[in-house]
Amino acid sequence: MIFWTISTAMLLLCLFLPVKKTKxxxxxxxxxxxxxxxxxxxxxxxxxxxxxxxxxxxxxxxxxxxxxxxxxxxxxxxxxxxxxxxxxxxxxxxxxxxxxxxxxxxxxxxxxxxxxxxxxxxxxxxxxxxxxxxxxxxxxxxxxxxxxxxxxxxxxxxxxxxxxxxxxxxxxxxxxxxxxxxNGYSSTDSLPLEGLILRLMLWLVINIFLYFFIKINGTHLIFSFAVAWLITTLPFISNFLKQHQQIVTAYPNDHEYINAVDKYLYQVAKTIKAELNHLSAQSNTPNKYVILGTNQFEYLRLFYHLTELNVGMSARFSSVNDAKQQKLIYILSNQYRAACNNPRAEIWAENQFSVLSEHPEYCLVEAL
Amino acid sequence: MIILTGFFYSLYFMILGFAARASYHLLNRTELLIEKKTDFSAHALFLGIFLHVLIFNMYQFIGLSNIMALYFTMFAVVLASVTIFFLAKKIGFHTVSIKPTSTNIIALVFIAVCSSIIFWNGIQLPEMAWDSWMVWIGKANQWANHGVATPVYPFDEWLNKPNSIYNESAHYPDALPLLYLLPKLLGWNSYGTLLTFHLIVFAMMTLLLVSRLERKGAPWYLQLILVIVIYTTPLLNNHLMITGYADIWMAMFIVIIMLTLIDYHEKGDNGVGITLLCYLAMLPMLKLEGWVWLLLFMIAHILVSLANNPHRFKLLGIFIGFIFILWILGGLHLNFPFGNIIINSEKIEFLHLINAKISFSNITSEVLIGFFRQNNWSILWLGLPFLLVSFVANKQDKASQVAHVFFILALACFFFLFYFTQASQWAKDLTAINRVVLQLVPCYIFLLFKMLIRLNNIEIKKAQTQ
Incomplete structure (x- = not known):
C-alpha cells in the first residue's frame, strides 16, 4: 500500500512536471x-x-x-x-x-x-x-x-x-x-515519445529504489513495469490505428505499387519489355540489358519491374567493352535519357552507342 | 485464401522438421516423446526452414529447373509424410497429455489477436522495404523468372558470364530468397503468403519463449506481460508489419538458438544437439553478420567451459600472457591460403568473413537516439544495467551462463562495430544501428524476463506452480 501510494504520486509527478518553466x-x-x-x-x-x-x-x-x-x-x-x-x-x-x-x-x-x-x-x-x-x-x-x-x-x-x-x-x-x-520508428526530426519514455524510465528507477528500500514483493515491481509499458503502448496503438487509415487512403484500389512514381515506372517497364522482347525475337544471340542508373529509387524500381528479362544495372557505360559474345542493350532513362538526343553533350556517351529507339520516357541504345 | 496459403506453407515446413525428428528416432530406434505439442511444432517449423534451404541449395548445386524443383519438393513432402507414418507404425511416438492452463489459452488468444492486427495493416502495404524488394524478395523474383539454379553475380562478373543473372547484392546469402521462392513457383500470392508465414513463425517463437519462462517458474502475469512486450515493442512490430527484411529472421533464430542451447545443457540429448547445430548453421545462411553471431556463440561456449575448468586461473594467465605478447609484437598476422587472420591497431581481418579498418567515430548520440529517444524499444533498454548486474550477482547454471556471455559479447561486438569500424556510417544515418539491435532484442527480452523471475517472492510462486 505504501509502495503504490508513493509510486502513484511519483508517476503523476514524473508525467506532469514541466521540464522547463521559464520566467x-x-x-x-x-x-x-x-x-x-x-x-x-x-x-x-x-x-x-x-x-x-x-x-x-x-x-x-x-x-x-x-x-x-x-x-x-x-x-x-x-x-x-x-x-x-x-x-x-x-x-x-x-x-x-x-x-x-x-x-x-x-x-x-x-x-x-x-x-x-x-x-x-x-x-x-x-x-x-x-x-x-x-x-x-x-x-x-x-x-x-x-x-x-x-x-x-x-x-x-x-x-x-x-x-x-x-x-x-x-x-x-x-x-x-x-x-x-x-529502420527506426520515427525520424530524428520528430521524436514525439522521447519525453514520455524518459519520464517513465525515471519513474521506474524510483520504483526500483523503493523496491530495495521498502523490501516489497517483486510482483509490485513487475506490475509497475507493466503500467509503464502500457502507458507507452497507448500512443503506439493509437498510432497503429491511424497508420491503418493512412495505408487505406494511400492505396485505395491496389497495393501493387509503392507510390505514384513506382506506378509510372511499371508502365514504362511494360513498354520496355514489349519492345525488348520484339528485338530479342529478331536476334539469334541472347541479349543482356543494362539500365544505366545509380542507386536511386527510379532506377532500382525500373530494374525491379524488368527482372523478367536478363537485366543488370550500372552507373557507368564503360564496362560494355568487357562483353564480346553477347549483344548489350542499354536502357537510358531519367537523367541519362538526354544523351540519346545529343550524345556529344555527354563525355561518356560520345561514339559509345547507336540508338535503337527513342521514346519520351526512355531510349534504347546498343553499345558499340 | 492468402491466410490459408500462409498456413499451408508453415505446415510444409513443420512436416519437413517433424520428419527429420522422426528419422533421427527411426535410426536410433527410440520412441519420439512429444512433451508439449506447441514446443514440438515450433521446433519442427524452425528445423523445417533449415531443411528447406538445404534442399533448395541442393537443387541449385545440381542445376534443377524450376519445374523439376517443384516436383522434387513435392516428392520431399511425400517422403517426409511417409517417414512420419513409418515412425508412428514401427516405433510409435508418445505424446504427453498436458491440459492447457488458462494462461496458455489467454496467451494464445493474445498472440492470435496481435498477429491478426499486424496482418490487417501489413496486407494493405506493398513490398516497400528497400532491401527486401532489391535483395531478398528481389532474388526470389529473379529465380522465379530465370530458374533457381541460375547463378547470380554482381555487374562486372555478370557481363562476362553467360547464363547468369545480375543482382547488386549477389554475395548476400541465399536462405531468405529461397524461403520466398516456393510460393512464387506455386503461383500463390507470395507477399500475403509470406506475411502470414512469418507471423506464424514469430508466433511459434513467442510460444516457445512463454513455455521456457513457464518452465523457469514465471507466474502467469509475467508470461502474459512477455507476450504483450514482444508484440508491442515498436520496431519489432514494425518489422512484422513491413515484411521482407532479414533482421527479424536473424532475431528469431538467435533466440531459438539460445533456448535450444539451454535445453541442450539441461537435457544433454544428442537430438537436441543436432537441432542446435542446424539452427547455428542457419545464421550465416541468413545474413553475412550471421558469421559473427555464430562465432560469438562458439566463443561464449568456450569461455564458459574454460570458466568452469579447475585450471581456469592458469588459463587466464596464459591468455593475458598471449595478449601481452601480441601487444609487444604489434598484433597478430597469420597468412593462410584460405584467408588471413590479422588483428592489430589498424585493422581486423578474419579469413574472408571480417575485414574492417579500425578508426574511432563517436556515435554516442546516435546510440542514445536509437535506444531511448526514438520509440523503437519503448522503455526496454532501461533493464540493461540491471541485467548485467544480475548476471554477476546471481549464481547461474552453465546454460544461462552461455546465454548471458553470448549476449554480453554480442553487445560488446555491436558497440565495437559501430564505434571503431566504417559501419559507423550506418549508425549516423540511423539505419543498421537499429536493425542490428533488433536482431538481439527477443533474446534480450527473454533474459530480462528470466531476471524478473528472481525478484522477491516470485520464486515462491515458482514452487507453487511446480
Missing amino acids: QPSIEPFLISSLIKVEPKLLTYFNNKFQATVAGQLIMEIKQNKLTRELTNYDVIIIEDLNMDYNTQFSLHWQVEGINYSQILNHSTQSITPIDFKTTDSENINNLQLVLKPYFELNTQPAIPRTVSFSSIYFDHSNNQNIWNSHKSQWFAFNPVEINSI
Whole structure:
C-alpha cells in the first residue's frame, strides 16, 4: 500500500512536471490564421472553420508586414480543430539570414508543436509560410484534392498551455508509415515519445529504489513495469490505428505499387519489355540489358519491374567493352535519357552507342 | 485464401522438421516423446526452414529447373509424410497429455489477436522495404523468372558470364530468397503468403519463449506481460508489419538458438544437439553478420567451459600472457591460403568473413537516439544495467551462463562495430544501428524476463506452480 501510494504520486509527478518553466512576462497568443495570403479559392472560411484544398502542395504565406509582434517570444505553434487526412503533412517554414528552416506540425486535433526560430532577433525571420503537402513517398494517388480544415492557427508561449494538452498533442501525434520506418520508428526530426519514455524510465528507477528500500514483493515491481509499458503502448496503438487509415487512403484500389512514381515506372517497364522482347525475337544471340542508373529509387524500381528479362544495372557505360559474345542493350532513362538526343553533350556517351529507339520516357541504345 | 496459403506453407515446413525428428528416432530406434505439442511444432517449423534451404541449395548445386524443383519438393513432402507414418507404425511416438492452463489459452488468444492486427495493416502495404524488394524478395523474383539454379553475380562478373543473372547484392546469402521462392513457383500470392508465414513463425517463437519462462517458474502475469512486450515493442512490430527484411529472421533464430542451447545443457540429448547445430548453421545462411553471431556463440561456449575448468586461473594467465605478447609484437598476422587472420591497431581481418579498418567515430548520440529517444524499444533498454548486474550477482547454471556471455559479447561486438569500424556510417544515418539491435532484442527480452523471475517472492510462486 505504501509502495503504490508513493509510486502513484511519483508517476503523476514524473508525467506532469514541466521540464522547463521559464520566467516569461505574460504574453498574448498571436493569431496568424487571419494573416494568411493565398489564392481565395484554395482557402475558404465557412462555419467558423478554414477549409484548405490541397492538390499537390499548398503554400500559405503569412503577410510579413502584419507580423508586428516579437516572434521570438513565442515557443509553440497551435492549430485548433485540425482535421486532416493521414497522407497530408502540415509544416511551418521560415528563413533566417538566408537559411531555410522548417518544422513539421503535430498531426492531432489540437496540434501544439514546440518551435525554435533559431534566432533571438525577430526581424531576422522572413518568408514565414505554412505548407500543406501530401506524402509522396507512400501514396499511389498524391494528386487527388484533399480538404484540410482548422479553426485557427496561432503562436503562443508554452507557459500558457495546459501541460496535459501539450503532452497529448505530442504523444498522440500521428507518425506515418514511411519507407524508412523499418529502420527506426520515427525520424530524428520528430521524436514525439522521447519525453514520455524518459519520464517513465525515471519513474521506474524510483520504483526500483523503493523496491530495495521498502523490501516489497517483486510482483509490485513487475506490475509497475507493466503500467509503464502500457502507458507507452497507448500512443503506439493509437498510432497503429491511424497508420491503418493512412495505408487505406494511400492505396485505395491496389497495393501493387509503392507510390505514384513506382506506378509510372511499371508502365514504362511494360513498354520496355514489349519492345525488348520484339528485338530479342529478331536476334539469334541472347541479349543482356543494362539500365544505366545509380542507386536511386527510379532506377532500382525500373530494374525491379524488368527482372523478367536478363537485366543488370550500372552507373557507368564503360564496362560494355568487357562483353564480346553477347549483344548489350542499354536502357537510358531519367537523367541519362538526354544523351540519346545529343550524345556529344555527354563525355561518356560520345561514339559509345547507336540508338535503337527513342521514346519520351526512355531510349534504347546498343553499345558499340 | 492468402491466410490459408500462409498456413499451408508453415505446415510444409513443420512436416519437413517433424520428419527429420522422426528419422533421427527411426535410426536410433527410440520412441519420439512429444512433451508439449506447441514446443514440438515450433521446433519442427524452425528445423523445417533449415531443411528447406538445404534442399533448395541442393537443387541449385545440381542445376534443377524450376519445374523439376517443384516436383522434387513435392516428392520431399511425400517422403517426409511417409517417414512420419513409418515412425508412428514401427516405433510409435508418445505424446504427453498436458491440459492447457488458462494462461496458455489467454496467451494464445493474445498472440492470435496481435498477429491478426499486424496482418490487417501489413496486407494493405506493398513490398516497400528497400532491401527486401532489391535483395531478398528481389532474388526470389529473379529465380522465379530465370530458374533457381541460375547463378547470380554482381555487374562486372555478370557481363562476362553467360547464363547468369545480375543482382547488386549477389554475395548476400541465399536462405531468405529461397524461403520466398516456393510460393512464387506455386503461383500463390507470395507477399500475403509470406506475411502470414512469418507471423506464424514469430508466433511459434513467442510460444516457445512463454513455455521456457513457464518452465523457469514465471507466474502467469509475467508470461502474459512477455507476450504483450514482444508484440508491442515498436520496431519489432514494425518489422512484422513491413515484411521482407532479414533482421527479424536473424532475431528469431538467435533466440531459438539460445533456448535450444539451454535445453541442450539441461537435457544433454544428442537430438537436441543436432537441432542446435542446424539452427547455428542457419545464421550465416541468413545474413553475412550471421558469421559473427555464430562465432560469438562458439566463443561464449568456450569461455564458459574454460570458466568452469579447475585450471581456469592458469588459463587466464596464459591468455593475458598471449595478449601481452601480441601487444609487444604489434598484433597478430597469420597468412593462410584460405584467408588471413590479422588483428592489430589498424585493422581486423578474419579469413574472408571480417575485414574492417579500425578508426574511432563517436556515435554516442546516435546510440542514445536509437535506444531511448526514438520509440523503437519503448522503455526496454532501461533493464540493461540491471541485467548485467544480475548476471554477476546471481549464481547461474552453465546454460544461462552461455546465454548471458553470448549476449554480453554480442553487445560488446555491436558497440565495437559501430564505434571503431566504417559501419559507423550506418549508425549516423540511423539505419543498421537499429536493425542490428533488433536482431538481439527477443533474446534480450527473454533474459530480462528470466531476471524478473528472481525478484522477491516470485520464486515462491515458482514452487507453487511446480
